[in-house]
Amino acid sequence: MGGVRVPFWFVLPAVLGYAAVVLVPNIGGAVLSFTNWDGYTTAIDFVGFANFTRVLEDDNAVRAIGNTFLLTIVVSLGQNLLGLLLALGLHTKVKTRMVLRLIFFLPVVLTPIVVGYLWKYLLTPEGTVNQVLAAVGLENLQQDWLGNPNLALFSVCASIIWSGSGFSMVIYLAGLQAVPPELLEAAAIDGAGPIRSTISIVLPLINGAIVVNLLLAVLGNLKQFDSVFAMTNGGPAGSTETMATVVYKTAFLYLQYPSALAQGVVLTIVVGVIGFLQYRITQRKALA
Numbered sequence: 001m002g003g004v005r006v007p008f009w010f011v012l013p014a015v016l017g018y019a020a021v022v023l024v025p026n027i028g029g030a031v032l033s034f035t036n037w038d039g040y041t042t043a044i045d046f047v048g049f050a051n052f053t054r055v056l057e058d059d060n061a062v063r064a065i066g067n068t069f070l071l072t073i074v075v076s077l078g079q080n081l082l083g084l085l086l087a088l089g090l091h092t093k094v095k096t097r098m099v100l101r102l103i104f105f106l107p108v109v110l111t112p113i114v115v116g117y118l119w120k121y122l123l124t125p126e127g128t129v130n131q132v133l134a135a136v137g138l139e140n141l142q143q144d145w146l147g148n149p150n151l152a153l154f155s156v157c158a159s160i161i162w163s164g165s166g167f168s169m170v171i172y173l174a175g176l177q178a179v180p181p182e183l184l185e186a187a188a189i190d191g192a193g194p195i196r197s198t199i200s201i202v203l204p205l206i207n208g209a210i211v212v213n214l215l216l217a218v219l220g221n222l223k224q225f226d227s228v229f230a231m232t233n234g235g236p237a238g239s240t241e242t243m244a245t246v247v248y249k250t251a252f253l254y255l256q257y258p259s260a261l262a263q264g265v266v267l268t269i270v271v272g273v274i275g276f277l278q279y280r281i282t283q284r285k286a287l288a
Helices: 002-032 050-057 059-090 097-109 112-122 128-135 152-176 181-189 194-205 207-222 226-231 243-252 257-287
Strands: none
Touching: 002 257, 050 059, 050 257, 059 097, 059 152, 059 207, 059 243, 097 152, 112 128, 112 152, 112 226, 152 207, 152 226, 181 194, 194 207, 207 257, 226 243, 243 257
16 A cells, blocks of 8 residues: 555646636536636626527637537648648668757747737738748739738648647657558669658558657647737737637626636537547557
8 A cells, every 4th residue: 555655646736737727617617617707706606508608609709619520630631731841851771860850840949929919020011921922023922911911820830830830740640650661662672753652651550659749739729829819919800819718808808707717618518529529539549
């Protein structure tokens, strides 16, 4: 029994800290989402699902849910595709591969807020992107990238893909280390080209890395806030509003704490359900 108690005491401080800053606030917020608490007074009345009904009746919140799913799909696919291509390109004997890996990983080190403001500068009408287009004779492609409701969300997606693809690259590189070179050599002898070898041999063998990358990307982007807040703050006309930015504005701009708590509970449930389903599906594929 003594051998069991010793590890328990080492883990206990971390468990208590997690409970204090994560579990207790989340449980408390979930309980308050069923009340009319205004954040200031001690008067609290139970209102049932009224706050949740208000979320579903809010056109801005419903639109934000759609934007969140679209952003999650675009960024998760784009980040993983670019990360995989970078990993395949740098999983070679090129002398500069270590330097290139470092360069492509550097955006991951930057905080999302910094990345957001950097891309906001690049994508302004007078920014670097439009200047480069003008320099190469493509003035007709110049856009107000963040001011056009049809382009703003995809511009935000591009910045997130740029900043996150290096992280995906590292995970794919780790997966590629486990691919036996003998298999690729045998495939080459049999006449299989690089593309065929990648599709038929490499991708099935790095299935675990693909699963991890997709899971992390989906769960992370469903909660996307920082980049959107820095680049557009949900504009123009709500075209880049996400579930996380709606929760923030409802709580700290409109001071509607019960509605914000209900929105946060909905976001938590959505992330939890999608994460669980994604995990179950990938587990079944792994066991098949």
